[in-house]
Amino acid sequence: MENTKINAWEKTLNGLKTWARINSPWVIHYNSGSCNGCDIEILATLTPRYDLERFGVKLQGSPRHADILLCTGPVTRQSRDRLLRIYEQMPEPKFVVALGSCGLSGGVFHGSYNIAGGVDEVLPVSAYIPGCPPRPEAIIQGVVALLNSLKEPKG
Ligand code: SF4
Secondary structure, eight states, X not given: OHHHHHHHHHHHHHHHHHHHHHHSOEEEEEESSOOSHHHHHHHHHHSTTTOGGGGTOEEOSOGGGOSEEEEESOEETTTHHHHHHHHHHSOSSXXXXXXHHHHHHOGGGTTOTXXXXXXXXXXXXXXXXXXXXXXXXXXXXXXXXXXXXXXXXXX
16 A cells, blocks of 8 residues: 555656656757857757747756757767766756767768767767758757657556
C-alpha cells in the first residue's frame, strides 16, 4: 500500500517535471566550428518575427541550467573537448540538437584534417536539423519535434 502511494507520488512528480521541461526548455548554444551562418539563423529564430520564445524556449549561457544543447558547425579537434565539457556540466536529462549540414556530418568541412566530424561523433544527438544554413522555420520545427518527443507515452 505504502509502495503504491510512493509510486503514484513519483509518477505525478515526474509528470510535473516533464510538463515543466516541455513548456520551458532552457537552451545553450555552442558553435563548435560553424562558419556563423547557422548561428545567425538561430538569432533570427529568436527575434520577434519568428519568436521561438513563444514555445517557452529561453537562451541562456550556463550549461548548468540548460536542458538542450544547440550545437552548430562541424566539431573541430580544437573545440571537441570544450563541447564535451559543456555537455558534462548539463544536468540530466539533457538533449543535444545538431544544427546544419555541418552539425550533421561535417558538411563542407567533412574530411578536413582539423575536423573530428559531425556532432554525433562526439555526443548522443536527440534531434537533427538539416540545411546550410537551416531556415528559422526548420529550426522551430526541429525544436518543437524534440519537445513533442519528450511527452510521456499515453496509456
Ligand atoms: S551548415 Fe552551412 S551555414 Fe551552417 S556552419 Fe555549415 S557551412 Fe555554415
